[in-house]
Amino acid sequence: MPETREKVAGRRYSRQREEVLRVVRNANSHPTADWVYEQVRKTLPRVSLGTVYRNLNLLADEGLIQRVILDDGVMRYDGKTRAHHHFICSKTGKIYDVEFNLCEDLLEKFNAQTGFKATRYKIEFYGSEE
Amino acid sequence: MPETREKVAGRRYSRQREEVLRVVRNANSHPTADWVYEQVRKTLPRVSLGTVYRNLNLLADEGLIQRVILDDGVMRYDGKTRAHHHFICSKTGKIYDVEFNLCEDLLEKFNAQTGFKATRYKIEFYGSEE
DNA sequence: TTAACTGCAAATCCTTTGCAAATCA
């Protein structure tokens, strides 16, 4: 059993959940459920794909990880919880995190201009890495 | 046969394709493939869902319509071809087009700041319609 | 003890595809 049993608020501890969270956090990519499954299997060979999906959803709902879906329609997960955006290279398909804070007052301007009450936004940039 | 046979460049005319395009253009929502299918069926009862998908993909690849994918993972289509963004109401799930041009030089600033060569971007705002 | 969690497998949902028939040019 691992040293640090990081519990999700109001949830029971489970080794599988901890591993899913660890894998997503340590990934330097933006992994799919299937990739997470393969990684977790290295530590817990009897884990099931269903369990991985259940925990990814739970962790995302609790805000411990983020869902990322791009134009290809496959759900990906991101261990970063800070607000950030993405750059997607059209050639390689690689996804880069971008901590880009150019439009500080974007939300305010948007709400003022449109009359909506937006509370968050996300930007995806597409192009080539050069 | 309709009056105006709008042909897609380098493609043969087909009644089914024309109807798919018409339905997407006239939709004031951001319809899913299934919704488009149901609409086209009113005019062409024997159309198949496969044909609708094939034409949606073809039209999107040709740039006559746009693909829109949000966090729910279902592909939607948009008859607007001008660059624009979306506001999604968390309560109703409704998707609004936003022609919002606040950060004119966003791409330039982004490229200068990150070193990438982004050619386009899209913004999704989330919140409530109030 | 018992509610939460799991593995397994089947089900579901969305989308694509193979093929023979139909159709546009």
Add this chain to the structure above:
DNA sequence: TGATTTGCAAAGGATTTGCAGTTAA
């Protein structure tokens, strides 16, 4: 006529779910 496009049905991939057994608290 010949290459596209279609309808149909089956296959595909990603994700969810039902259930009986397991486990944390």
